[in-house]
Amino acid sequence: MFERLYRYLNKEDQQRVCTDITEEACKHAPRNFFLQIFSNVFTQFGGTLSNPKTVLTWLMSYVSAPVYLISLIVPLRESGSMVPQVFFAQLIRKHSIRKWIWVTGALLQFLAIASIGLIALNFKSVTAGWLIVAAVVLFSLSRSMSSLTSKDIMGKTIPKTRRGRLKGYSVSVSGVLVLAAGLFMLYQSQNNATISFYTTIIFFAASTWLVAAVIYSRIKEFPSKIKKEEDDKYGILSSFALLKTDKHFRDFILARTLLLCTALSAPFYVILAQEHVGKEAYLLGLFIIAKGVASILSSPIWGRYADKSSKNIMAAAVLIASFLGIFIFFTITYFDSLRSAKWLYPVVLFILGIAHQGVRLGRKTYVIDMATENERTSYVSVSNTVIGIILLMVGGLSALVSLLSVEGVILLLSLLGLVGAYKSYKLPNVEKI
Template identity: 60%
Template sequence: MKPIHFTEKLYDYLNNEEDARICKDINEDACKYTPRNYFLLMLSNIFTKLGDTLSNPKTVLAWVMSYINAPVYLISFIVPIRESGSMLPQIVIASFIRTKSKRKWVYVIGAILQCASMIGIGYVSLTTEGVLAGWLVILFLVTFSLSRGLCSVASKDVLGKTIPKTRRGRLKGYTVAVSGILVLIVGLYMLYKSNSNTGILFYSYLIFFASAMWLLSAFIYSQVRELPGETSGGRNGWKEAFKRIDIVRSDKHFRQFIIARSLLLCSALTAPFYVLLAQTYLGKESYLLGLFIIANGLASVISAPIWGKMADKSSRNVMAFAAVIASLLGIIMFVLISYIPWARNEYWLYPIAFFVLGVAHSGVRMGRKTYIVDMAGGNKRTDYVAVSNTIIGFILLITGGISAAAAAISTEGIILVLSLFGVAGAYVSSQLPNVE
């Protein structure tokens, strides 16, 4: 009788499997390696999520660019570039990935390039100042985002090939929860350091540490046992890429998902405006950065495993419910800031609001990522991920430009508008077909 390894026991415990292991949507050979791959993917993703937090453009990178006296107009570009830069080229990246029978190596290359890009940003912050430093950071951020696009497409495909349906949401939930604990520790450390004079050296070292997270992730991901899969459609990359845009027109189900995901951007786009509200009414003391990181870490730890289990039952409902939470929060914050003056200066309000927003955003991300992976198999999954991310990349640039030009609208007014879009997103999500 074959001995049962510790990873298999832990996998069965975490996923409530007692007898026959569930192998829905993957073949029997791949199922043999599921427990091992489950924890390798979890550990790799934990490191990348920690790296993402330590180099977050809404917090850390914005602070670094401020320290090196980069122009404000360049600082305003870092969030849209980091997010849309990884999405826009994915429809072409997918054509390249389709030629590979094993796609984990695409992820490994992307993670190493992200590591190199972050090292570049850390070095620039230590040695350069002003306009030149700002443009160099933008340049490295572009290479980082393009590399992130490689990882995004490849990781979802590898996940679909190695982990069965009804287990993918839980994997994401456990990953976010563990990384949330690490983020919480980092936030507490930054809160402690805020009592001393934290200069550019501290934040540069923080970015260097973040770069090491992607290197660790690349090594761990290279150990995943991925069986060869389908290869097709890569001979004429650009031509094949633009052909795939047609699935938005021909596939009604996919088109509905794109509309829902576009409206659900509210949970991500409102985050920096909550930080801006706190800076406006409480000041720009460095402890605020630690408080927001702690709030976000706690949100992940508490909510991610719950969202993950719910997503395995109905990822559509998770998207809708999480969007409702984010939207109601935005509406409540608008009322408090606009009509209840004493609430504006309450120190507890902003971290709590950011915590609730973190819970909602975690649910939106968990729901839509699980939904698109479960929505299709084989190369169709790669196409869905690439096309949807490319379209969302364009929408992010548009909404980012609108937000940058919204000087005439109050910060709380922008939160209200985005929250109303979230209400529409919740409705559209609730109308999507179940895919579990």
């Protein structure tokens, strides 16, 4: 069954594509392809149901956590999962079979998210806020370990020109689940949602990582070369030296930095919606629905074309986000009636969701395809660590600028995105065989 469906989804009518993996690994590619899709679906679904930009913000507000603590969870979750990766890379390279590192990370993420539900049920105000922040830190560190390992294992088990499709199908299927969850939350918002309703969502989100860990443990992985202690080729300092010695990698880091506009601008669209439409609970359901529909419709298309040219996907997606931001800036500034339209912000987040999926799928496929074996782990870990540090700095700067003008931040990020589109387009095409 896996074999036939794999050939159908990847348009393989004759000989199987085995580019960039061993013949032995290629024999198990169909089964590994779907196991990774299933595990990704559950983790992405759980990630949406515990998203700090929406659900966790709502939950922390409900338990009266201070605003300064609420403002910490987004940068901590994103940067905390990126910055430590260069250190986790040293751990990963010491293991020939690496899937168990991913499984361990998934189990720790289950514990972290479940603890947030318990905290919300039993604590209030500042105490609840600090405990949730601590749980988010644990989640981020665990996510960092799993994220880095997953790219390494995908590079070992899935052929080049099939990796973008895997990510695309994963996001699309999880989008169906997200859509269902959003519709349920929209329906529930008509009633008086209590703390038990929100914590039930959190506990359900936590369980998705438990299921994913079981599925991922079934992947057939073949041993990698283990780094020798005396060989410092892939040491921490040597890994960072890639920024100086590898121009291709350096150009990718610059392009990826400029692509951050799609991730950083999302909270500011939510703030605009609250300012001009209101803070009714139904908005949370609408935003989650918009994200789910965007994933369902766009991810398979982005994934398919990312296997042909991931750098062009990065460029096209960030152009969409940039033009959207410029449009919103002029709408908020000059059109009073339109900026108060209730339909505007869910539509905007839907379009931004499409663009963000393209950026994510494009850059993840690009970094996996541009390197091989242990080099891949170094590329992913260093790029994520650098981006995590930059994300903290840019996020802090954006927060300061937002005190003056929220729409001004969106315009600034959109202009940076235009430069990012150009830099992405100028990168070499790593999918060429």
